[in-house]
Amino acid sequence: MNVSLKDVAERAGVSIKTVSNVVNNYRHVTPAMRERVQRAIDELGYRPNLTARHLRKGRTGILALAVPELGNPYFAELAGAVIDVAAEHEYTVLLDHTGGRREQEVLVSQGFRARVIDGLILSPIELEPEDLLGRDHDAPLVLLGEREYSLPYDHIAIDNVAAARTAVRHLLDLGRTRIAFLGARTDRVNEPSQLRLRGWRTELTAAGIPAPDSLVAPTGGWDHADGAAAMARLLDSGALPDAVFAYNDLIAIGAMRVLSERGLRVPEDVAVVGFDDITEGRYGTVTLTTISPDKHTIARLAVQSVVERLRGGTTAPEAASARELRADFALVERESTLGRP
Amino acid sequence: MNVSLKDVAERAGVSIKTVSNVVNNYRHVTPAMRERVQRAIDELGYRPNLTARHLRKGRTGILALAVPELGNPYFAELAGAVIDVAAEHEYTVLLDHTGGRREQEVLVSQGFRARVIDGLILSPIELEPEDLLGRDHDAPLVLLGEREYSLPYDHIAIDNVAAARTAVRHLLDLGRTRIAFLGARTDRVNEPSQLRLRGWRTELTAAGIPAPDSLVAPTGGWDHADGAAAMARLLDSGALPDAVFAYNDLIAIGAMRVLSERGLRVPEDVAVVGFDDITEGRYGTVTLTTISPDKHTIARLAVQSVVERLRGGTTAPEAASARELRADFALVERESTLGRP
DNA sequence: ATGAAAGCGCTAACAA
DNA sequence: TTGTTAGCGCTTTCAT
Numbered sequence: 001m002n003v004s005l006k007d008v009a010e011r012a013g014v015s016i017k018t019v020s021n022v023v024n025n026y027r028h029v030t031p032a033m034r035e036r037v038q039r040a041i042d043e044l045g046y047r048p049n050l051t052a053r054h055l056r057k058g059r060t061g062i063l064a065l066a067v068p069e070l071g072n073p074y075f076a077e078l079a080g081a082v083i084d085v086a087a088e089h090e091y092t093v094l095l096d097h098t099g100g101r102r103e104q105e106v107l108v109s110q111g112f113r114a115r116v117i118d119g120l121i122l123s124p125i126e127l128e129p130e131d132l133l134g135r136d137h138d139a140p141l142v143l144l145g146e147r148e149y150s151l152p153y154d155h156i157a158i159d160n161v162a163a164a165r166t167a168v169r170h171l172l173d174l175g176r177t178r179i180a181f182l183g184a185r186t187d188r189v190n191e192p193s194q195l196r197l198r199g200w201r202t203e204l205t206a207a208g209i210p211a212p213d214s215l216v217a218p219t220g221g222w223d224h225a226d227g228a229a230a231m232a233r234l235l236d237s238g239a240l241p242d243a244v245f246a247y248n249d250l251i252a253i254g255a256m257r258v259l260s261e262r263g264l265r266v267p268e269d270v271a272v273v274g275f276d277d278i279t280e281g282r283y284g285t286v287t288l289t290t291i292s293p294d295k296h297t298i299a300r301l302a303v304q305s306v307v308e309r310l311r312g313g314t315t316a317p318e319a320a321s322a323r324e325l326r327a328d329f330a331l332v333e334r335e336s337t338l339g340r341p
Numbered sequence: 342m343n344v345s346l347k348d349v350a351e352r353a354g355v356s357i358k359t360v361s362n363v364v365n366n367y368r369h370v371t372p373a374m375r376e377r378v379q380r381a382i383d384e385l386g387y388r389p390n391l392t393a394r395h396l397r398k399g400r401t402g403i404l405a406l407a408v409p410e411l412g413n414p415y416f417a418e419l420a421g422a423v424i425d426v427a428a429e430h431e432y433t434v435l436l437d438h439t440g441g442r443r444e445q446e447v448l449v450s451q452g453f454r455a456r457v458i459d460g461l462i463l464s465p466i467e468l469e470p471e472d473l474l475g476r477d478h479d480a481p482l483v484l485l486g487e488r489e490y491s492l493p494y495d496h497i498a499i500d501n502v503a504a505a506r507t508a509v510r511h512l513l514d515l516g517r518t519r520i521a522f523l524g525a526r527t528d529r530v531n532e533p534s535q536l537r538l539r540g541w542r543t544e545l546t547a548a549g550i551p552a553p554d555s556l557v558a559p560t561g562g563w564d565h566a567d568g569a570a571a572m573a574r575l576l577d578s579g580a581l582p583d584a585v586f587a588y589n590d591l592i593a594i595g596a597m598r599v600l601s602e603r604g605l606r607v608p609e610d611v612a613v614v615g616f617d618d619i620t621e622g623r624y625g626t627v628t629l630t631t632i633s634p635d636k637h638t639i640a641r642l643a644v645q646s647v648v649e650r651l652r653g654g655t656t657a658p659e660a661a662s663a664r665e666l667r668a669d670f671a672l673v674e675r676e677s678t679l680g681r682p
Numbered sequence: 683a684t685g686a687a688a689g690c691g692c693t694a695a696c697a698a
Numbered sequence: 699t700t701g702t703t704a705g706c707g708c709t710t711t712c713a714t
Binding site: 049050051052054055060061062069070071073076077079080083087092093094095096097111113114115116137223224228253254256257260261279280282283284285286340 | 388390391392393395396401402403410411412414417418420421424428433434435436437438454455456457564565569594595597598601602620621623624625626627681
């Protein structure tokens with residue numbers, strides 16, 4: 001593939017510029033000349049060297065997306081959506097995962113893991129606002145997810161408090177009164193799940209129902225195993241919830257597994273609501289009621305945000321223009337709260 | 342970030358080469374000089390321009406991975422493993438998905454979707470051998486998955502026939518005799534699932550058990566929904582299997598859902614074995630017995646294959662050096678065949 | 683409408 | 699050990 005513009009130019013007996021004009025569909029080229037050059041291109045099998053083009057133009061056509069864990073179907077499905085939307089804008093996506101570890105998130109935000117990128121979409125877990133303060137990278141950054149930052153970067157999320165309230169409201173409507181929350185991490189001061197926890201507490205309080213800490217079960221992570229462990233601990237503690245609102249679907253499914261092992265029926269004994277609407281929740285023995293964030297809109301807003309800043313040439317963060325972008329969500333009612341028809 | 346080597350050189354009062362030496366950890370630099378340059382680097386916040394470096398060296402440090410569907414946890418988990426292994430080799434991973442459509446797979450193989458890459462790992466579904474014959478791209482390619490090609494590219498897979506036989510053997514050992522196969526696609530001549538189907542047939546035949554077509558249920562895709570539909574069709578047809586071997590875990594889980602809806606117990610009435618060992622299978626109300634391919638080894642072999650060819654400078658495919666690389670697999674026995682303890 | 687030439691930022695001969 | 703310089707392949711003024 002070491003055929004360059006120069007080779008084509010020589011072959012066609014024209015200048016490099018003319019070949020470049022043809023390659024880039026420049027308007028003012030006579031049809032005859034275009035054809036002549038095109039023939040040389042075909043004969044030589046010329047393919048433009050994008051790296052050179054990128055060096056010259058200062059853009060690479062690559063966006064990076066960094067999520068906590070690709071093994072979590074929510075992020076895998078979201079990544080798929082981002083790839084598709086990016087393709088529409090003629091961008092390809094470099095994917096990275098951080099394990100939700102602050103250190104990795106910082107590296108990614110600084111562009112240390114993926115450096116040849118035009119823009120970055122980051123879904124942080126542990127990242128602290130100060131980590132982004134001195135960000136020395138000119139690729140526009142957009143933040144995803146429920147953490148709230150007062151930073152000069154676009155942030156895309158659903159209204160997590162409202163979503164959590166909707167989930168709890170649903171359980172209250174079913175007559176449940178001892179509604180547990182599964183998935184509050186306790187090993188960190190700045191709790192990532194605080195918005196959903198706040199929604200849980202607010203809705204219960206508004207309904208005049210107690211929201212004791214004994215019904216809040218912490219987890220170390222957000223996987224099936226964490227949900228199972230938290231549920232087991234909660235039951236062992238003697239708390240007898242008649243409903244569970246989980247931080248995400250994986251935790252909810254892990255919890256349902258434990259409930260089943262303990263001989264508790266879902267939803268008769270314990271109703272369960274998750275969060276994320278991953279495909280997995282639709283095919284269990286008991287299908288999972290969940291909050292469904294509009295992943296496609298999230299992906300679209302994220303890519304658009306980056307692409308707009310790239311177009312505008314304003315890659316530097318500007319507090320004035322930083323936006324809070326909201327995607328919709330919906331409660332999807334299934335068997336884990338309604339029972340099997 | 343428009344600080345270049347030249348700026349640093351001026352600031353430090355040295356030549357560009359010296360700065361380059363420091364940046365690249367070249368050996369023969371006096372500590373004093375190194376420190377002096379480093380200070381200039383820090384003061385100016387210099388960051389090397391990788392695009393320029395890549396243009397110069399002819400490499401980008403990016404590997405592309407194209408899988409059928411990121412929403413399938415198997416591929417998401419595999420992608421995560423590839424990203425990690427690639428990082429060890431100082432490569433980042435550009436991720437793409439093809440939907441398992443031939444057209445997309447061809448585009449990817451030609452480098453039309455992701456073009457600035459050093460190497461490509463492709464997991465094809467519909468791709469035909471002839472699609473790769475005239476491949477005009479100098480990035481080394483390695484193929485993943487169960488399709489068998491006689492092509493001059495490394496191919497990494499587990500022994501699908503043996504794995505399928507192991508699964509069926511397990512069911513036979515449990516005394517099952519009417520073992521259905523779920524997930525043979527019928528809309529294509531070159532059946533992607535043929536190896537697993539062959540294993541199913543071979544093992545049954547070896548055991549002197551009939552393997553009638555009436556127990557083979559085709560699917561249009563490989564998702565939960567496809568498994569559910571196939572299972573329903575099979576039951577409606579009057580075939581009464583006492584076991585099911587599914588092409589993958591998603592199909593198996595979809596099938597289990599339908600069995601449950603029909604009042605059939607797993608494994609008492611119908612035992613189920615899947616394929617892939619996705620996390621999801623470990624947390625259902627009935628956990629899933631499955632074939633567990635060694636994803637980490639697959640990822641490692643794939644990245645190694647590409648990196649070796651990159652190192653060797655031999656990016657052109659060579660029939661002589663094309664290898665069939667095997668990763669291990671294991672049967673993981675769970676409740677869908679053994680029952681709950 | 684086409685050509686000549688500069689230069690994006692870097693690496694690597696070759697020189698000193 | 700450090701400096702000079704010639705490109706990598708492309709786009710882009712500025713001429714013609």
